[in-house]
Amino acid sequence: MSEEKPQTPPMTIANSEQEWLDEQVRRTIWTGPWNKFIDLVDLIYNWGRRNSIWPLGFGLACCAIEMICTSATRFDIARFGMELFRGTPRQADLMLVSGTVTKKMAPAVVRLYNQMAEPKYVVAMGACASGGGPFKEGYNVVSGVDKLVPVDVYIPGCPPTPQALLYGLMQLQKKIDKQSIRDAAWYRKGVSEGVPEPILGPDLIDARRLDEITALSADPEKLAARAVKLATKGKKE
Amino acid sequence: MSVTAPVAPPNTPNYNDPQIVAEQIKTKYPDAVESSSAQGIVVQSDQLREVARYLHDELAFDYLNNVTSVDWQDRFEVVYNLTSLERGGAPITLKVNAARENPSVPSLVPVFRGADFQEREVYDLMGIRFEGHPNLRRILLWDGFEGYPLRKDYKEPYYEEEKKPFGSRWDKGHHVIAEDRNPWHDNVQYPSNFDAVAYKPPRDQIQVIDAAQAAAMRLRTDKIVLNFGPQHPSTHGVLRLRVTLEGETVRGVEPIVGYLHRNHDKIGERNTFVGNMPYTDRLDYFTSMANNLAYALTVEKLLGIKPPERAEYIRVIMAELTRWQNHAVALGFIYNDLGAFYTPLIYAMEERELILDLFEATAGSRMMCNYMRFGGVARDVTDDFIAKCKYLVNERLPRRTDELEAYMVGNEIFHSRAKNIGVLPRDLAINYSTAGPVLRASGVKYDIRRAEPYSIYDRFDFEIPTGTTGDLYDRFIVRVAEMRESLKILKQALDQFPAGEIMTGKKNYQVRVPKGEAYGRGENPKGELGFYVVSDGTANPYRYHVRGPSFINLTALNDMCVGYKIADMIVILGSLDIVMGEVDR
Numbered sequence: 051m052s053e054e055k056p057q058t059p060p061m062t063i064a065n066s067e068q069e070w071l072d073e074q075v076r077r078t079i080w081t082g083p084w085n086k087f088i089d090l091v092d093l094i095y096n097w098g099r100r101n102s103i104w105p106l107g108f109g110l111a112c113c114a115i116e117m118i119c120t121s122a123t124r125f126d127i128a129r130f131g132m133e134l135f136r137g138t139p140r141q142a143d144l145m146l147v148s149g150t151v152t153k154k155m156a157p158a159v160v161r162l163y164n165q166m167a168e169p170k171y172v173v174a175m176g177a178c179a180s181g182g183g184p185f186k187e188g189y190n191v192v193s194g195v196d197k198l199v200p201v202d203v204y205i206p207g208c209p210p211t212p213q214a215l216l217y218g219l220m221q222l223q224k225k226i227d228k229q230s231i232r233d234a235a236w237y238r239k240g241v242s243e244g245v246p247e248p249i250l251g252p253d254l255i256d257a258r259r260l261d262e263i264t265a266l267s268a269d270p271e272k273l274a275a276r277a278v279k280l281a282t283k284g285k286k287e
Numbered sequence: 288m289s290v291t292a293p294v295a296p297p298n299t300p301n302y303n304d305p306q307i308v309a310e311q312i313k314t315k316y317p318d319a320v321e322s323s324s325a326q327g328i329v330v331q332s333d334q335l336r337e338v339a340r341y342l343h344d345e346l347a348f349d350y351l352n353n354v355t356s357v358d359w360q361d362r363f364e365v366v367y368n369l370t371s372l373e374r375g376g377a378p379i380t381l382k383v384n385a386a387r388e389n390p391s392v393p394s395l396v397p398v399f400r401g402a403d404f405q406e407r408e409v410y411d412l413m414g415i416r417f418e419g420h421p422n423l424r425r426i427l428l429w430d431g432f433e434g435y436p437l438r439k440d441y442k443e444p445y446y447e448e449e450k451k452p453f454g455s456r457w458d459k460g461h462h463v464i465a466e467d468r469n470p471w472h473d474n475v476q477y478p479s480n481f482d483a484v485a486y487k488p489p490r491d492q493i494q495v496i497d498a499a500q501a502a503a504m505r506l507r508t509d510k511i512v513l514n515f516g517p518q519h520p521s522t523h524g525v526l527r528l529r530v531t532l533e534g535e536t537v538r539g540v541e542p543i544v545g546y547l548h549r550n551h552d553k554i555g556e557r558n559t560f561v562g563n564m565p566y567t568d569r570l571d572y573f574t575s576m577a578n579n580l581a582y583a584l585t586v587e588k589l590l591g592i593k594p595p596e597r598a599e600y601i602r603v604i605m606a607e608l609t610r611w612q613n614h615a616v617a618l619g620f621i622y623n624d625l626g627a628f629y630t631p632l633i634y635a636m637e638e639r640e641l642i643l644d645l646f647e648a649t650a651g652s653r654m655m656c657n658y659m660r661f662g663g664v665a666r667d668v669t670d671d672f673i674a675k676c677k678y679l680v681n682e683r684l685p686r687r688t689d690e691l692e693a694y695m696v697g698n699e700i701f702h703s704r705a706k707n708i709g710v711l712p713r714d715l716a717i718n719y720s721t722a723g724p725v726l727r728a729s730g731v732k733y734d735i736r737r738a739e740p741y742s743i744y745d746r747f748d749f750e751i752p753t754g755t756t757g758d759l760y761d762r763f764i765v766r767v768a769e770m771r772e773s774l775k776i777l778k779q780a781l782d783q784f785p786a787g788e789i790m791t792g793k794k795n796y797q798v799r800v801p802k803g804e805a806y807g808r809g810e811n812p813k814g815e816l817g818f819y820v821v822s823d824g825t826a827n828p829y830r831y832h833v834r835g836p837s838f839i840n841l842t843a844l845n846d847m848c849v850g851y852k853i854a855d856m857i858v859i860l861g862s863l864d865i866v867m868g869e870v871d872r
């Protein structure tokens with residue numbers, strides 16, 4: 051067996067990549083203004099993000115079943131790069147609130163939202179997550195997840211069909227396309243604060259309204275007046 | 288061959304008649320019975336436990352179907368439904384009265400362990416204390432919640448009017464949204480002088496094991512209390528489990544539920560009778576058709592009507608299709624829980640889509656069908672539906688059943704993970720009031736379709752599959768067998784499918800239901816779904832209670848898991864096939 055080998059010097063990949071990159075930079079960036087460069091980065095960056103949104107595997111109620119159907123064979127959410135349902139919020143980009151948010155669950159929903167890394171999106175799937183739905187009048191139901199966390203896309207329906215869910219997610223993709231690293235909130239200096247977790251007291255206590263609640267409940271007259279005023283508003287005399 | 292309910296020997300009295308049972312009780316406890324009627328037996332509160340034990344031990348009423356309560360404004364009434372699994376037939380009703388102030392009745396947990404969660408629910412929502420209950424805490428709401436919502440004098444924050452349909456919400460050309468009607472501008476209300484800034488929520492009660500208990504449990508390692516959920520991929524929804532572990536071995540599981548408590552009971556009392564139909568869809572959202580059926584049966588009991596032939600057949604077809612798809616998905620999920628992520632579930636989902644297509648074509652919605660009405664069904668099926676259904680039932684679904692079974696029976700890993708794991712012995716299964724496949728896997732041949740035949744199930748030839756050991760394996764094999772039986776029923780129903788009306792009387796959106804009360808039930812894929820409905824003669828139910836099989840099956844979880852590994856616990860939970868919409872209601 052001969053040990054002879056051809057003596058051509060190995061061409062390192064770094065070399066060729068370097069050359070390719072140089073060429074690209076020369077072609078696209080140096081010839082254009084800075085803005086164009088950012089646009090290009092946005093384009094590539096958003097293209098990557100919009101096609102690999104990882105939702106949080108987070109089923110709240112009936113709508114979650116339609117969410118599972120969407121990720122199953124017929125509707126195949128993988129076409130949109132969203133099939134990776136993550137069990138942990140740390141790896142997720144999208145919180146798909148698929149169902150009724152109850153007061154008992156509210157602190158957990160907010161905590162999950164806070165634990166997600168930026169950039170993060172919230173889709174309210176179905177009537178319940180959008181505004182309380184058929185159970186709105188219930189004493190344990192939060193009337194819409196937007197009372198707790200900011201929502202990007204609302205999908206109506208009870209439950210929304212998988213088609214509707216996919217359409218809603220396409221709207222989210224459009225929204226992502228429009229974002230730019232120039233003004234993205236998650237690139238600003240400092241740490242994002244997160245939403246304060248609601249407290250389970252005699253009823254659900256929004257931690258942002260502590261003072262207001264204390265003041266109002268100490269002042270039954272003011273509270274009553276508020277109620278009366280609103281109760282008569284719009285009613286027949 | 289049509290098997291009917293087991294007939295009692297001629298010389299024994301008919302214990303399905305409450306009057307006769309009351310007479311029997313009087314022979315032993317002369318002053319325990321306050322009164323008795325066809326509606327139930329009212330028992331003295333201080334002798335309730337003795338009477339229950341007597342019924343359980345001597346008259347073989349070994350199964351507690353349902354515990355609920357009614358607020359009669361001047362008193363509370365706690366209602367128990369009992370059956371004998373041997374004899375079958377309709378459950379008898381036992382009632383106790385409790386005072387309006389500080390209501391309390393003796394707990395039945397020492398006799399029926401299945402009362403555990405149900406009594407906690409009554410305590411939580413109605414505020415009735417159960418003396419002697421081992422763990423009387425709030426269950427659906429959280430510790431610290433103010434008020435008992437099911438009492439008639441409790442008003443929710445968004446309270447509008449007593450009964451639906453409400454008066455005009457669109458007055459003077461503009462609409463006041465619910466948030467504005469409430470002075471807090473949200474779905475909340477607080478007691479007066481409530482100091483939110485200084486408020487400290489009560490700490491979650493973690494049951495710390497003391498030395499004596501630890502010795503009794505033979506804990507050798509440090510005890511670990513693991514919190515599991517409410518957001519966890521394998522809890523099948525928003526269930527939370529507090530697990531005490533010794534190494535990897537489970538020493539105790541406490542399910543913490545209520546994260547999806549959507550106030551079905553309270554909202555149901557405000558709705559009209561028909562208005563509750565779509566809400567039943569959302570109980571167990573896999574099986575909306577079967578939920579509709581059980582609710583329709585209950586109200587039809589009060590109304591005293593029967594749907595026409597064709598509607599009965601449609602109902603059976605829909606209910607059995609539902610059973611098939613529910614079990615198929617349950618089998619798909621077991622693999623998820625075992626670690627084979629998603630692929631087997633996709634096989635089940637593929638077939639489920641075809642069934643959902645049929646539902647959508649008929650009822651107009653894939654999942655939330657809202658299809659049954661009192662005295663019939665909402666819309667007629669087409670010939671196309673029958674043709675498609677025949678194709679599915681005769682060709683596709685049997686093949687897929689075999690395939691799903693082959694994945695289990697032919698899989699050695701499944702055998703070693705499922706055989707003799709999570710055993711629920713027969714007597715415990717009965718005592719815990721488990722229902723459906725869980726009960727049958729433990730070897731109890733009890734199926735409401737046979738024991739108290741409803742609709743037209745007495746016409747069909749089908750078997751009740753049972754298991755032998757009550758382990759995980761049995762619970763799944765029973766489900767596969769039930770899928771086959773469903774197909775058998777479907778075949779017969781499709782062959783005999785008659786023409787005719789689909790509704791008794793005309794469509795009516797304001798059904799007036801005569802005064803009375805009824806406990807109606809149906810054999811849902813998950814087990815016995817019961818409705819306890821009290822009517823005061825108006826268009827709205829006075830009391831509307833749902834007996835969720837998933838909720839009560841969960842009572843047995845602790846006993847099934849103790850001693851097995853934590854990885855088994857997931858599968859045991861999966862084998863109960865719970866749906867949180869029904870657990871928390």
Ligand code: SF4
Pocket residue numbers: 111112113114148149150175176177178179183184207208209210569
């Ligand atoms: S919107 Fe409808 S389907 Fe979705 S969670 Fe609410 S009740 Fe269920």
